[in-house]
Amino acid sequence: MANVVVQTLLEKFPESVSPAPDFRDEEAVCVAREGLPEVLRFLYADPDTEYRLLEDICGADYPEREKRFEAVYHLYSVKTARHLRLKVGIGEEDPTLPTATGIWKAADWFEREAFDQYGIRFEGHPNLRRILNHEEFVGHPLRKDYPIKGRQKLTRPSNLGWDERKSAGNGGGSDAEAGQPEQMILNIGPAHPTTHGTLRVLARLEGETILEADPEIGYLHRGFEKTAETLTYQQVIPLTDRLNYVSAMMNNVGYCRAVEKLLGIEVSKRVQYIRVIVSELSRIIDHLVCIAANIVDIGALTPYWYCFRERENVYELLEALCGARMTTSYTRIGGLAHDLPDGWVDKCREYIRERVPRGIEETDTLITKNRIFVDRTMGVGAISGEDALNWGFTGPCLRASGVPFDVRKANPYYDYDKFDFDIPVGSNGDTYDRYLVRMEEMRQSLRIIEQALDGLPEGPISIEDRRISLPEKEAVYTKFGALVQHTKLIVDGILPPEGEIYSVTEAANGVLGFYIVSDGTKRPYRIKVRPPCFAIFQALPQLTEGSMIADLIATVGSLNIIAGELDR
Amino acid sequence: MWIDYLVWTVQNLLFPVVVPVVLLTGVILAVWIERRGAGFIQDRVGPNRVTLFGFRNAGLMQPIADALKLLVKEEFIPEKADRFLFFLAPTLSMIPALLTFMVIPFGDVLVLGKYRIPLQVADLNVGLLFIFAISSLGVYGIVLGGWSADNKYSILGGLRSSAQMISYEISMGLAIIGILIVFESVRLNDIVRMQGDLLFGFLPRWGIVVQPLGFLLFFVAALAETNRIPFDLPEAEAEIVAGYHLEYSSFKFSMFFMAEYVNMMVASGFIVSLFLGGWQIPWLPTEALVAHVGPILTAVLQVAAFAVKLWFIMWVFVWVRWTLPRFRYDQLMGLGWRVMLPLALANIFVTSVVPFVLGVY
Numbered sequence: 001m002a003n004v005v006v007q008t009l010l011e012k013f014p015e016s017v018s019p020a021p022d023f024r025d026e027e028a029v030c031v032a033r034e035g036l037p038e039v040l041r042f043l044y045a046d047p048d049t050e051y052r053l054l055e056d057i058c059g060a061d062y063p064e065r066e067k068r069f070e071a072v073y074h075l076y077s078v079k080t081a082r083h084l085r086l087k088v089g090i091g092e093e094d095p096t097l098p099t100a101t102g103i104w105k106a107a108d109w110f111e112r113e114a115f116d117q118y119g120i121r122f123e124g125h126p127n128l129r130r131i132l133n134h135e136e137f138v139g140h141p142l143r144k145d146y147p148i149k150g151r152q153k154l155t156r157p158s159n160l161g162w163d164e165r166k167s168a169g170n171g172g173g174s175d176a177e178a179g180q181p182e183q184m185i186l187n188i189g190p191a192h193p194t195t196h197g198t199l200r201v202l203a204r205l206e207g208e209t210i211l212e213a214d215p216e217i218g219y220l221h222r223g224f225e226k227t228a229e230t231l232t233y234q235q236v237i238p239l240t241d242r243l244n245y246v247s248a249m250m251n252n253v254g255y256c257r258a259v260e261k262l263l264g265i266e267v268s269k270r271v272q273y274i275r276v277i278v279s280e281l282s283r284i285i286d287h288l289v290c291i292a293a294n295i296v297d298i299g300a301l302t303p304y305w306y307c308f309r310e311r312e313n314v315y316e317l318l319e320a321l322c323g324a325r326m327t328t329s330y331t332r333i334g335g336l337a338h339d340l341p342d343g344w345v346d347k348c349r350e351y352i353r354e355r356v357p358r359g360i361e362e363t364d365t366l367i368t369k370n371r372i373f374v375d376r377t378m379g380v381g382a383i384s385g386e387d388a389l390n391w392g393f394t395g396p397c398l399r400a401s402g403v404p405f406d407v408r409k410a411n412p413y414y415d416y417d418k419f420d421f422d423i424p425v426g427s428n429g430d431t432y433d434r435y436l437v438r439m440e441e442m443r444q445s446l447r448i449i450e451q452a453l454d455g456l457p458e459g460p461i462s463i464e465d466r467r468i469s470l471p472e473k474e475a476v477y478t479k480f481g482a483l484v485q486h487t488k489l490i491v492d493g494i495l496p497p498e499g500e501i502y503s504v505t506e507a508a509n510g511v512l513g514f515y516i517v518s519d520g521t522k523r524p525y526r527i528k529v530r531p532p533c534f535a536i537f538q539a540l541p542q543l544t545e546g547s548m549i550a551d552l553i554a555t556v557g558s559l560n561i562i563a564g565e566l567d568r
Numbered sequence: 569m570w571i572d573y574l575v576w577t578v579q580n581l582l583f584p585v586v587v588p589v590v591l592l593t594g595v596i597l598a599v600w601i602e603r604r605g606a607g608f609i610q611d612r613v614g615p616n617r618v619t620l621f622g623f624r625n626a627g628l629m630q631p632i633a634d635a636l637k638l639l640v641k642e643e644f645i646p647e648k649a650d651r652f653l654f655f656l657a658p659t660l661s662m663i664p665a666l667l668t669f670m671v672i673p674f675g676d677v678l679v680l681g682k683y684r685i686p687l688q689v690a691d692l693n694v695g696l697l698f699i700f701a702i703s704s705l706g707v708y709g710i711v712l713g714g715w716s717a718d719n720k721y722s723i724l725g726g727l728r729s730s731a732q733m734i735s736y737e738i739s740m741g742l743a744i745i746g747i748l749i750v751f752e753s754v755r756l757n758d759i760v761r762m763q764g765d766l767l768f769g770f771l772p773r774w775g776i777v778v779q780p781l782g783f784l785l786f787f788v789a790a791l792a793e794t795n796r797i798p799f800d801l802p803e804a805e806a807e808i809v810a811g812y813h814l815e816y817s818s819f820k821f822s823m824f825f826m827a828e829y830v831n832m833m834v835a836s837g838f839i840v841s842l843f844l845g846g847w848q849i850p851w852l853p854t855e856a857l858v859a860h861v862g863p864i865l866t867a868v869l870q871v872a873a874f875a876v877k878l879w880f881i882m883w884v885f886v887w888v889r890w891t892l893p894r895f896r897y898d899q900l901m902g903l904g905w906r907v908m909l910p911l912a913l914a915n916i917f918v919t920s921v922v923p924f925v926l927g928v929y
Contacts, residue, residue: 186720194806208724208897297806299797299894305610372798372893549724550896553807 003027005049005084013039020087023499024261028085036088037098043075043084044103051075051084052389053405054100055504055513055535057110058528059118061144068092069120072515073100074502074530078389078403081410085502090120099124106392109538117142117225132221132567134158141226148230160202160214183211186549190219194297194553198563201540201552208548215540217566224568228527232493233259234333236527241327243529243565246289247282249318250507251565252331257413258503258514259333262496263468270459271335272414276452277348278330279505280445281318284356285311286508286560287396287438294435294557295367298376303363310359313351320344333494334469335462345453352446360442368439374432381543381555382430391542392535395510397559400437401429407506418455419448431558468494493522509533509560531565575683583689588666591830598829598882599631605886638822646718646815653716658816658823661709664702665830671695672837673757675847675870676854679863686757687847687867695756696748699838700741703793706831707733710795710802713824714812725811728897729802732792735904736799740789742912746782746919747775747842760846764853772850775843781915783843785908790835792904795828796885798892801900836881840874844881847874 006027009017016035020028031039043051056074067089075084090097099122100107111122112131119140122128130137134154139146184205189195198219204212224243228236240251253275260267267275292307315325320341322330330337367373383393388401398405406423408416424440426433462469466485475482500517510532517526536559543559544552604627607614615630645654672695675687692698707730714726751759765773776783792799803811813824840846847870849857857866895903 184720193809295893299800299804299806300892301606302610302890305612309611366891367893370893372895372899375899376893376896548896548898550804550807550894 005043005082008048009039009043012042020085021499024264024501026085026501027082028087030087030089033088033090033097036086037100039086040073040100040103048080049077049084050079051077053078053394054104054106054110054392055083055394055511056502056515056528056530057100057107057114058515058530059114059120059142060517060526060528061118061142063144065089066091069095069118071097071114071120072528074513074515076511078405078410083502083504095119096121096123098122101125104392105387105390105539106535109534110392113534116140119143129160130218132218134218141223146226148226158216160216182206188549188552194556196563198567199537199556199561201556203549203552205549208550210544210547210549210552213541213544213552215537217537217563220563220567222568224529225527228524230523232522233496233524234494236524237331237333238327238329241329243531243568244286244507244509244512244562245326245564246562247286247508248326248328249278249282249330250286250505250512252328253279254503254505254507254512255514256331256333257505258501258516259494259496261503262499262501262516262518263333263494264497265334265463265465265468267335267463268459268461269415269457271461273452273456274336274340274461275331276414276416276419277449277456278318278321278328280449280452281314281348283445283508284442285314287442288314288359290508290558290560291363291435291438294431294554294560295363295373297553297557298373300367300370300373303367306359306362306366310356313355317344317348317351320347332462332469334465335460339461345456348449349453352449356442356446360439364439368436376550376554377432377435377558378430379428380431380547380551381558382428383539383543384429387542388429388539391539393510393539394532394535395506395508396437396441397429397434397536398510399423400426400433402427407504407511411504413505416448419451421445421448431554434558495520495522504530507532509562509565510536512565529565529568531568533559533561533566537561537566571683575685579685584670587669587689591666591669591833592826594833595826595829596628596631596635597879598832599634600628601879601882602829602886602889603627603630605883606890609887609890635822638825639819641818643820644815644817648718649815650716650718653712654815655820657709657713657716658820658827659709660712661706661827662823662830664705664709665827665834668699668703668834669830669837671698671756672834672841673760673846674837674874675867676761677757678867679858687871688757691755691757693755696744696754696759699834700737703831703834704733704737706827709824709827710812713816714802717812717815719815721808721810722812722814724808725802725804725814728804728808729795729812732795732799732801732900732904735901736789736792736908739785739904739908739912740793742909742916743782743785743789744842745912745916746779749916749919750775750778756841756846760841760848763845764848766851772845772848774845774848779843779915779919781911782919783839785912785915786843787839788908790839791885791888792900794831794835794885796832797889798895799900800894801897804894832882832885833878836878836885837874839881840877844877846877847871849873 006029009029010019013035016032017039018030020030043049053076055076058072060070060072062068062070069090071088071090073086088097097120099111109131111125112128114120115122115128116130116133117140129135133141135158136154136156137152186203186205188203189200190198200216202214203210224239228239237252237255240255241248243251288307288311292304296304318328319325322328322337383401385401385403388398389403402425404423404425409423421444424437426437470489471482471485476486496518498518498520502513502515504511504513512532513530515528516524519525543555604614615627616624618627618629618633620629645651670689671692673688678685678687710729711726714722748754751762753759763774767773767777771777795802813821816824849869854866857869
C-alpha cells in the first residue's frame with residue numbers, strides 16, 4: 001500500500017519518473033526536469049492523492065555526480081496523511097527548473113532559498129531574489145565548494161528594489177500628482193518594537209492603509225545548515241536549540257527523532273514519554289509567548305505579565321532537567337541527557353494543575369471577551385483554509401483557518417495516538433481565531449502532560465547500543481572497555497547508514513521537518529530544516545494588504561514568527 | 569496694613585507659584601502610582617530599589633532618579649528637524665497643561681475675618697471655557713513635535729493626535745453642557761458649591777448623580793484627550809514606535825512625559841470638580857464645618873478631600889491603562905463620532921427636556 005503513489009507515478013509518467021532508492025519506508029521518486037511540471041500538477045490535482053501541502057523545496061549539492069545539483073520537493077497529502085519526496089537532478093551548466101509557484105504559493109520563498117543557497121534558478125518565478133543572504137552576497141554558500149569560513153562583510157542597506165519603483169510612481173514626499181492621494185513608503189523594522197530586531201517589512205501607505213507590503217528576512221541568518229555539515233550528528237543538537245528558541249525542546253526532539261529514523265532505532269518508552277512531556281511543556285511556553293507578545297503589541301501589557309509569569313514557572317521545570325532555560329540541548333540521539341530528577345514528576349504535576357492554568361485563565365478572563373481586543377483581531381489578517389494550505393501554513397495558523405491537520409493526530413509518533421486530546425479548530429483564520437486556537441491548545445497540552453505523567457513507564461533513558469550512546473561517566477573512569485567506547489564515539493561519532501530521510505514533528509508553530517542526507521560518515525552530508533514559520537511569513541502581503549498599520553502589527557504577532565527558525 | 573499685603577501676596581504671588589510646583593511634584597507621585605500600580609495589577613513588585621538616605625521608601629524616589637537621569641542624557645536633534653518648532657513643541661505641551669489647573673478650585677473660599685481668599689489661583693467667571701480654550705492648545709505641542717522631527721513615524725503620531733483631539737474635544741464639550749444646564753454656571757467654584765446640596769435629603773447632588781451619562785462620556789473623552797490607553801494612538805509604541813516624541817531625548821522628552829501626567833491631573837481635577845463634588849465633603853457643608861472646627865481646618869479638610877478624589881481618579885486612569893488594549897485608528901474615530909457624539913447630543917436633549925416635562929422649572 002505504501003508505494004501506491006510511487007507505482008502510479010511510474011506507470012503514468014514512465015519517461016520522466018524513475019524510482020529512488022528505498023530507505024526507511026519513505027515514498028520517494030526521481031523526476032526528470034522536463035516532466036516536473038506535469039508530475040507536480042498531477043500530484044496536486046489527482047483526487048486520490050491531493051498533495052495540497054508543499055512542505056519544503058530545498059537544494060542539495062553532489063559535486064561528484066553528473067547532474068551536480070538536486071532539488072528536493074517534499075509534498076504532503078492531508079487526505080492520505082502521507083509524505084512524498086520528489087528528487088530532481090540538475091546539471092551545473094544549466095541549473096534551471098520550472099517554478100512551482102503556479103501550483104503552490106508556498107513554493108515562492110522555498111524556491112528563493114534554493115536559489116540563494118545553491119544557485120538553482122526557477123524559471124517563471126515572480127520574484128527570484130536572494131532571501132537569507134544579503135543581496136550583494138557573491139556565490140552560493142551551501143554549495144560544497146563554498147568554504148565554511150567564507151564570510152562576507154556586507155553592510156549596504158537593502159531597499160528591496162523599491163527605489164526604482166519610487167522614481168517610477170509617486171513614492172512619498174510632496175511631488176504626488178494632482179488628484180492622486182499622496183503615498184508614503186514606510187520602513188517597518190528591523191529596529192522596530194514589534195519586529196524584535198529580526199524582521200523587516202517595507203510598506204507603501206496611503207494614510208495608514210497599507211497598499212503594498214514586502215517582508216524581508218535574513219537578519220538572523222547564521223548558516224545553521226552549513227555549520228551542521230561540519231559537525232557530528234550529536235554536535236548538531238545545541239544548534240537546534242537556536243532554531244525556535246522559544247520552544248527549544250521541540251527542536252531537540254524533532255532533530256533527534258530524525259536522526260533516530262536515519263539510524264533505524266527506536267528509543268525506549270520512558271524516553272518517548274519524557275519527550276512528549278517536555279514537548280508539550282514547550283508548546284505551552286511557545287503559545288504563552290506568542291499570545292503575550294501579540295496582546296502587548298495590541299496595547300495591553302498586563303496579560304503579557306500573566307503569561308510570562310507562568311512561562312517562567314515552566315522554565316523552572318525545564319531548568320531542573322537540563323540546567324538551562326532556553327538553550328536546553330536536553331535530548332541525545334538514542335535517548336536523553338539526563339533522567340528526570342527526584343521529585344520532578346510531582347513538581348510538574350503541581351505546576352500544570354495550579355500554576356499554568358491560572359495564567360491561562362487570567363488571560364482568558366481579561367482578554368478573550370474584551371470588546372477592544374475582539375474588534376482589533378476579529379477579521380484581521382484572515383485567510384481561508386484552502387489558501388492557508390496553499391501557502392504552506394501548518395500548526396495553529398492552519399488550524400485557525402479550519403483545517404484540522406496536526407501531525408500528532410495525522411501521523412502519530414511517541415504514543416500520541418494513546419493520549420486523549422482534541423485538536424482545536426477555528427473557522428475564520430483571523431487573528432482572533434489564531435488566539436483562540438492557541439489558548440485551547442495549551443489546555444489540551446496540559447491534558448496530554450497529565451496523562452503522560454500518569455503513564456510514565458520505567459526504563460532506560462538511553463538505548464543499549466555502544467555505537468550510539470555513551471557509557472556511564474563512572475564506567476568511563478573505571479573500566480577500559482567503557483573508556484574505549486567513549487573515545488571512539490567522541491572521535492568517530494555516530495555512523496549512520498548511507499541514505500536520506502525526512503522526519504516531521506508537530507512543533508509549536510506547525511510542521512517542523514528535518515531532511516537529512518547521510519553519506520555514511522560521521523557528519524551529516526546535508527541537513528535541511530523545514531521551519532514552520534518560513535512558509536507562514538511569506539503570506540504576509542496577502543494577509544495585510546488593504547488593512548492598516550495597526551492590523552499589520554496584530555497579524556505579525558499572531559503568526560508567531562520566530563526569527564531563529566525563520567532565518568536559520 | 570501688613571496683613572493686607574500678606575493676603576494679597578498669598579493670592580497673587582504665592583498661589584501661582586505654589587500650584588505649578590505642587591503639580592510638578594504631583595508628577596512624581598503620579599509616576600509612582602502608575603508604576604507601582606502597574607506592578608500591583610500585573611502581579612509583580614514594580615520599582616523599589618532607589619534609596620534615600622539608605623531607605624527603600626517603596627520606590628518613591630524612582631521618578632526623581634529617572635528625571636535626573638533624563639537631565640544628563642544626550643540631547644539629540646535630528647539633522648533635518650525644524651529646530652525652532654522642535655524646541656517649541658515640548659514647551660507648548662507643558663505650559664497649557666500647567667495653565668489649565670489655575671482655574672480649578674481646591675477648596676471653598678477661605679473667610680478669615682474680613683478677608684476672603686479663594687482657594688484657587690484664578691477665580692474666573694468663565695472658568696470652564698478657559699479650560700477648554702487652553703487645553704486645546706496642548707495638541708499643538710504634539711502635532712508640532714511630530715511634524716518638526718522629520719520622521720515618518722512621528723508624523724503619523726502627530727496626525728493621529730490631531731484627529732483624535734479634535735474628535736474627542738467635541739464630545740467632551742458636549743458632555744459638559746448637561747452640567748451647565750443643571751448648575752447654570754460656567755464658574756467652577758459655583759458648580760462645586762452647588763454640588764454640596766442634597767437630593768431627596770440624603771444624596772449629594774454631585775455631577776455624577778445628576779449627569780451619569782455625561783460623566784461617562786466626559787471620562788472617556790478625558791482618557792482620549794490625555795492620550796492614555798486605550799486611546800494612546802499618538803504614541804502607540806508597538807505600531808509607530810513612540811509617535812510624536814520618537815526623536816526627543818533628554819529633558820525635552822521628559823517635558824512631554826511630565827506634560828502627560830500634568831494633563832492627567834488636570835483632567836482628574838476637572839472631573840472631580842464637575843462630577844465628584846470638587847472639594848465638597850459629602851454631608852458636611854462649609855458652614856457646618858467652619859462652625860465646628862474653624863476656618864483654617866475646614867480649608868485643610870476640603871483641600872484634602874479634593875486631593876483624595878483627584879488621586880482616586882488618577883488611580884482609575886492607571887487601572888484602565890493596565891487593563892485594556894489599544895483601539896485601532898478607525899475604531900477610535902468610529903467611537904468618537906458615531907457613538908459618543910450622538911450620546912452626548914442625546915444627553916443634552918434629555919437634560920433640557922426632562923426637567924421641563926416634570927415641571928421642575
